[in-house]
Amino acid sequence: MDDAAPMGLSPAVPTGSDTGPTTALLTDQYELTMLRAALADGTAHRRAVFEVFARRLPHGRRYGVVAGTGRLLDALERFRFDEETVAFLRRRGIVDDATADWLRDYRFRGNMWGYAEGECYFPGSPILVVEGTFAEAVLLETLALSIYNHDSAIASAASRMTAAAGSRPIVEMGSRRTHESAAVAAARAAYVAGFASTSNLAAGRCYDLPTGGTSAHAFTLLHDSEEEAFAAQVAALGMGTTLLVDTYGVREAVRTAVEVAGPGLGAVRIDSGDLAVLAHDVRAELDALGATDTRILVSGDLDEYAIASLVAAPVDRYGVGTALVVGSGHPTAELVYKLVARSVGTEPDSPMEGVAKLSTGKPTHKGRKWAHRRLEDGTAVAEVVGTHPECTVDGCRPLLVPLVTEGKIVGREPIAAARERHLRSRAELPPTALKLSRGEPVLPTTYDDGEHAGHTGQLEQTGHTRGEGGAR
Amino acid sequence: MDDAAPMGLSPAVPTGSDTGPTTALLTDQYELTMLRAALADGTAHRRAVFEVFARRLPHGRRYGVVAGTGRLLDALERFRFDEETVAFLRRRGIVDDATADWLRDYRFRGNMWGYAEGECYFPGSPILVVEGTFAEAVLLETLALSIYNHDSAIASAASRMTAAAGSRPIVEMGSRRTHESAAVAAARAAYVAGFASTSNLAAGRCYDLPTGGTSAHAFTLLHDSEEEAFAAQVAALGMGTTLLVDTYGVREAVRTAVEVAGPGLGAVRIDSGDLAVLAHDVRAELDALGATDTRILVSGDLDEYAIASLVAAPVDRYGVGTALVVGSGHPTAELVYKLVARSVGTEPDSPMEGVAKLSTGKPTHKGRKWAHRRLEDGTAVAEVVGTHPECTVDGCRPLLVPLVTEGKIVGREPIAAARERHLRSRAELPPTALKLSRGEPVLPTTYDDGEHAGHTGQLEQTGHTRGEGGAR
Numbered sequence: 001m002d003d004a005a006p007m008g009l010s011p012a013v014p015t016g017s018d019t020g021p022t023t024a025l026l027t028d029q030y031e032l033t034m035l036r037a038a039l040a041d042g043t044a045h046r047r048a049v050f051e052v053f054a055r056r057l058p059h060g061r062r063y064g065v066v067a068g069t070g071r072l073l074d075a076l077e078r079f080r081f082d083e084e085t086v087a088f089l090r091r092r093g094i095v096d097d098a099t100a101d102w103l104r105d106y107r108f109r110g111n112m113w114g115y116a117e118g119e120c121y122f123p124g125s126p127i128l129v130v131e132g133t134f135a136e137a138v139l140l141e142t143l144a145l146s147i148y149n150h151d152s153a154i155a156s157a158a159s160r161m162t163a164a165a166g167s168r169p170i171v172e173m174g175s176r177r178t179h180e181s182a183a184v185a186a187a188r189a190a191y192v193a194g195f196a197s198t199s200n201l202a203a204g205r206c207y208d209l210p211t212g213g214t215s216a217h218a219f220t221l222l223h224d225s226e227e228e229a230f231a232a233q234v235a236a237l238g239m240g241t242t243l244l245v246d247t248y249g250v251r252e253a254v255r256t257a258v259e260v261a262g263p264g265l266g267a268v269r270i271d272s273g274d275l276a277v278l279a280h281d282v283r284a285e286l287d288a289l290g291a292t293d294t295r296i297l298v299s300g301d302l303d304e305y306a307i308a309s310l311v312a313a314p315v316d317r318y319g320v321g322t323a324l325v326v327g328s329g330h331p332t333a334e335l336v337y338k339l340v341a342r343s344v345g346t347e348p349d350s351p352m353e354g355v356a357k358l359s360t361g362k363p364t365h366k367g368r369k370w371a372h373r374r375l376e377d378g379t380a381v382a383e384v385v386g387t388h389p390e391c392t393v394d395g396c397r398p399l400l401v402p403l404v405t406e407g408k409i410v411g412r413e414p415i416a417a418a419r420e421r422h423l424r425s426r427a428e429l430p431p432t433a434l435k436l437s438r439g440e441p442v443l444p445t446t447y448d449d450g451e452h453a454g455h456t457g458q459l460e461q462t463g464h465t466r467g468e469g470g471a472r
Numbered sequence: 473m474d475d476a477a478p479m480g481l482s483p484a485v486p487t488g489s490d491t492g493p494t495t496a497l498l499t500d501q502y503e504l505t506m507l508r509a510a511l512a513d514g515t516a517h518r519r520a521v522f523e524v525f526a527r528r529l530p531h532g533r534r535y536g537v538v539a540g541t542g543r544l545l546d547a548l549e550r551f552r553f554d555e556e557t558v559a560f561l562r563r564r565g566i567v568d569d570a571t572a573d574w575l576r577d578y579r580f581r582g583n584m585w586g587y588a589e590g591e592c593y594f595p596g597s598p599i600l601v602v603e604g605t606f607a608e609a610v611l612l613e614t615l616a617l618s619i620y621n622h623d624s625a626i627a628s629a630a631s632r633m634t635a636a637a638g639s640r641p642i643v644e645m646g647s648r649r650t651h652e653s654a655a656v657a658a659a660r661a662a663y664v665a666g667f668a669s670t671s672n673l674a675a676g677r678c679y680d681l682p683t684g685g686t687s688a689h690a691f692t693l694l695h696d697s698e699e700e701a702f703a704a705q706v707a708a709l710g711m712g713t714t715l716l717v718d719t720y721g722v723r724e725a726v727r728t729a730v731e732v733a734g735p736g737l738g739a740v741r742i743d744s745g746d747l748a749v750l751a752h753d754v755r756a757e758l759d760a761l762g763a764t765d766t767r768i769l770v771s772g773d774l775d776e777y778a779i780a781s782l783v784a785a786p787v788d789r790y791g792v793g794t795a796l797v798v799g800s801g802h803p804t805a806e807l808v809y810k811l812v813a814r815s816v817g818t819e820p821d822s823p824m825e826g827v828a829k830l831s832t833g834k835p836t837h838k839g840r841k842w843a844h845r846r847l848e849d850g851t852a853v854a855e856v857v858g859t860h861p862e863c864t865v866d867g868c869r870p871l872l873v874p875l876v877t878e879g880k881i882v883g884r885e886p887i888a889a890a891r892e893r894h895l896r897s898r899a900e901l902p903p904t905a906l907k908l909s910r911g912e913p914v915l916p917t918t919y920d921d922g923e924h925a926g927h928t929g930q931l932e933q934t935g936h937t938r939g940e941g942g943a944r
Contacts, residue, residue, distance in 0.1 A: 023652070025673040025674040025676075025677055026647070026652040026653075026655065026656070026672075026673075026674050027647075027672075027673050027674075028645065028647055028648070028671040028672065028673070028685050029671050029672075029673055029676075029683050029684060029685035029686075030671065030685035030686055030687055030688055031685075031688075032673070033685060033686050033687060033705075033708075033709055034686075034687050034688065034690070034691045036708050036709070037687070037691070037704045037705045037707070037708035037709060038691065038694060038704065040704065040707060040708045041700075041703075041704040041707065041708075043694050043695055043704065046694060048690075048694065050690070075652070085677075088673075088676075088677050089673075092676065092683065094673075094683070096708075134690075134694050138690060138691075141648070141688075141690075142647050142648045142652075142655075143652060145648035145649070146647055146648055146649075146650060146651060146652035146655055147651075147652060149648060149649050149650070150650055150651040150652075150654070173500065175498070175499075175500055175614050175618055176500070176613070176614045176617035176618055176621065176809070177617070177618075177621050177804040177806070178618060178621070178622055178651075178654070178803070178804060179618060179619075179622040179650075179651060179653060179654035179657055180495070180498040180547070180614075180615060180618035180619060180622075181498075181651060181653035181654065182622070182650070182651035182653065182654045183498065183614075183618055184498070185651055199500040199501050199502065200498075200499075200500065200501075201497040201498075201499050201500070201501055201504070201560075201561075201566075202497040202498050202499075204497075204501075204560075204564065205497055205557075205560050211501050211564065211566070212501060213500050213501035213502035213505060214501075214502055214505050214506075215502055215505060215506050215509070216502055216503075216506065216613075217810075217811070217829045218506070218520075218522070218606075218610060218613075218810070218811035219506045219509070219510065219610075221811050221814070221827040221828070221829065222510060222515050222518060222520065222606050222811065222814055222827075223515055224816075228513075231513075232509045232510065232512065232513040232515065233505075233509045235509070235512060235513065236505075236508050236509035236512045236513075236568075237505055237508070237509060241505075246829075247829050247830065248829075248830045249830070322804060322806070325804070326803045326804055331650070331798045331803045332649040332650060332794060332797070332798055334649065334794070337648075338689075338690070339689070339690035339693050339694065342693070342694055344696075355693040355694075356693070357689045357693065357718075357719050357720075358719065358720045358721070
């Protein structure tokens, strides 16, 4: 786990560096108290498999998008109990001396597999599989969930927006509406799901994302007239800049903008009003003024539905803020981290046993899982989840890739790879996946469970809604 | 701005230290490009007043809660353009040499006033007033909004939950459902709004909050039997611990718990099922076993409505997760940061002029504002917002307190002060404030605007809903 991660250094979310602040306390207290009790009775050293999965998608969503994988690997590298951290836990009485000693030496030395970042997922998809001793794996629950729940929620919403926008680029500009560090991660997740750029400079620096942004209404109001404001902006940023034209009257502003910048003006932005009507008016005005190549950027409370409603409007680019960072109504992916198997004893050859909570309404399938996507003629038709590495069904591609092998991070990749993967993964889904209306997940999750169906290829199909899956 | 802030050091969100990572890029790019253009034409040096306010409360909410003030002051102290940061901006072509030079020397040297943290707020409340040159104030837009929008959304939801819970404590346990750094801030905001403790260890360390948490279902499943799991937990954590009793059957688990720990068992936790029914069953079972002092903690998708529905159930404590960190349906406060006044020229005695965007649907009142809460017989009856420091109406208490004076942070306070203030501020509201049903803000915001009504005390009352306020 000492690979260098040449991804730059974020001021808010330092990544890829072992010297950054520890992530070890981004953790719920019970992980430490469970560790303490399990170290005391020896069960901490049983081998364990935890899985991250969604029991259901947010209501009406047809697919989810995995994001956060790269961030988890960065955070894992910095998950260390340094002296100050251990001292805090001792001072609070959360851990005893034996646990403190164990924590000082803590490195995750187990294995992780996961859906590659950008991949689509469905209820029951084992997005992340964590294998190690109970002690080393239980500590990662909160950190893994926080990262995946946030980033996947944002990417899942973002993917609907980029699907609705088609070939028109979307600029992410939601930083102000969410926590300042969540904003950086949101910009990254949006990029994975196909956004073109972000206004967030920390994201630009940390993840080498394209950034954009030119001016706000305050800049116009600062000046004595709109004309002076536009002239100042063009003088400083060139005529390729984007002028904001809705501080006073839009049509007059467009005329002023072209007078000031000339017909080579890069773009105008409309941030309020009836965007469809205004876009038509502004396009006509720009064309009449000879500014036929000047682009129109619209923003202002856009979500995937508003984007879709503008499909016939002469809009060149969208700016999306609030709806993106709040996951368009679903700010968390509601993924869970569950123990699905553990060894009977602590000896290296002690057999593994599948485990699950028995409570109603929360289906959990026992045993460590593998996942495949079944395709017919290039179109995905089912998620096949089973307790064996090989899929017994024809036409399946494997979904789990190695992320960490015996403590060594092996799953890092450029963010562009995740972005390209997402577009491929989405394109492979049935066309109904891209409908914005509420619906069922477009792929059923079928369980190819060795304990029940054997290797016969006979599949059990579980329902899509909560409770139907049933606990075994 | 070099006051020491003895609040500990967070691994995720270092605070109170000038040596931590800079916050300067937690910023939208347009703030830098506006700065660049305004430095070039000299308008950057005009004095300016920006205000943070809500155009409206989230639909149906009766009051909002200000949170994030302390975090903003910490972040402001670390808002510095170091060489690496400037180099990034130059490399990307976002700033020119003159702007880069200006940024290297940047310190906020202006003034800030704000609603004290924990105070209730209403549409139009000037939660934060930032006064400085345009250049120094425009840079803080995104950072200020990110912090206030997140923290106030969480505190506003949390306050409804603590109001519904009455004297029963609530434990915050939502970290896993939100971004890992947002989780730390959410725990802090929840505490401001009256939560008793948090499961988040980084929040415990960074803000010295009480923390709690003992075990998850995984701990029971790790063991060969529930009895062994309970015995291990009691052996390690003492009989005052909280045992989780819904991994298999709740009633059997309660009997096992008391057998293992004795009737002095601290508490049991129920995390699924029909909590009201189960709480009654568990209470009866505990009492029958002589464990009359054993408390019952319930958790599992609780929000303010679920808490209220459990008022008659024998529940001692609540654990709230997802609903808290997503703001119970409103994850952002939708606060805005608007230029409301700027000087006509750049000379020190140049007069100030109120400014506002003219577009429809987004009411903005011109001019720097002061805010007071008008009380009758100890009950708040109106928010009085005016363009003069003194309120012309009887029975008003001032709401703006100094936070930064000529660049020096003067508004720091212990988080306990904000927490106590919130309880006082909420208690002062009309009783309908605590109704959970959808309603209008319980206080009207009245404008005592020197430009229009003069000092006559004649007030204009604006509507509560979007658009009714009207732009002037």
